[in-house]
Structures are given as structure tokens and as C-alpha cells.
Amino acid sequence: MTILIDNKSGAPIYDQICTQIKNQIISGELAEGQPLPSIRSLAKDLRISVVTTKRAYDELEREGFIYVLPAKGCFVAPKNVELLREETLKKIEEHIRQIGQLAAACRLTREELLEMIELNLEETV
Numbered sequence: 001m002t003i004l005i006d007n008k009s010g011a012p013i014y015d016q017i018c019t020q021i022k023n024q025i026i027s028g029e030l031a032e033g034q035p036l037p038s039i040r041s042l043a044k045d046l047r048i049s050v051v052t053t054k055r056a057y058d059e060l061e062r063e064g065f066i067y068v069l070p071a072k073g074c075f076v077a078p079k080n081v082e083l084l085r086e087e088t089l090k091k092i093e094e095h096i097r098q099i100g101q102l103a104a105a106c107r108l109t110r111e112e113l114l115e116m117i118e119l120n121l122e123e124t125v
Contacts, residue, residue: 001021001024001029001030001036001037002020002024003016003017003020003021003042003045003046004020005017005046005048013046013048013052013056014052014053014055014056014059015056017042017046017052017053017056018056018059018060021036021056021060021065021066022060022063022065022087025065025076025079026084026087026088030076031076032076032077032078032079033075033076033078034075034076035073035074035075036057036066036073036074036075036076038073038074039053039054039057039074040053057074060074061074063083064077064080064083065077065083099113
């Protein structure tokens with residue numbers, strides 16, 4: 001598992017950890033049942049507070065991405081297809097919002113924007 005902390009980012013460190021672990025679970029890089037580093041071990045590796053790491057793991061558990069077995073550790077939870085779909089939809093909506101802001105700043109028409117999207121989809125799908 002690879003976690004990179006960007007100190008220049010405006011995002012809180014616990015949120016960066018959550019996001020990266022979620023992305024690795026969604027992509028399949030972290031498999032169902034795979035153990036995660038202990039809270040203390042991850043904190044030490046990232047040179048951050050144990051409290052920050054615990055907050056990230058608590059958030060991941062609350063959202064159903066991981067589960068905790070007392071005295072055994074934290075593990076990747078079985079994939080909940082609806083949960084993963086909802087997370088992906090949230091990301092898409094955020095990107096669409098950002099695209100809309102950029103398009104407005106460039107004074108793109110709705111038609112021009114839709115044409116750009118259609119061309120991009122033809123290349124990627």
C-alpha cells in the first residue's frame with residue numbers, strides 16, 4: 001500500500017489518507033480481506049501523528065471500506081458495489097462542477113462543451 005502525503009495540499013492529512021486508501025480499494029489494488037498496516041506503523045512510516053492515522057481509519061470503517069478485528073488489525077472490507085458506485089458518482093459530479101466552472105470562465109457555449117465531452121468519450125470508450 002502506497003500513501004503519499006502532500007503538505008502543500010489544502011486537504012487535511014487524514015482526508016488524503018482516506019482518499020488514497022479508498023482509491024486503492026476501488027481500483028482493486030487493495031483486495032478484499034487484505035490487512036492494512038497498523039495505525040502506529042502507518043503513522044511512523046508517514047511521520048505523522050497516530051491520532052491522524054486513527055481518524056483516517058475510523059472514517060474508512062464508518063464508510064464501510066475497512067473493518068477492524070480487535071487485537072488482529074484492520075482489513076479491507078468486502079466490496080459493496082453500491083457504496084463504490086456512490087463514491088465514483090460523487091467524484092464524477094465534482095469533476096463536472098469543475099468543468100462547468102472552467103467552461104464558464106472560457107465562455108464556452110453549452111454546445112461547445114458537449115461536443116468536447118462527446119469527442120473525449122469517443123477516444124476513451
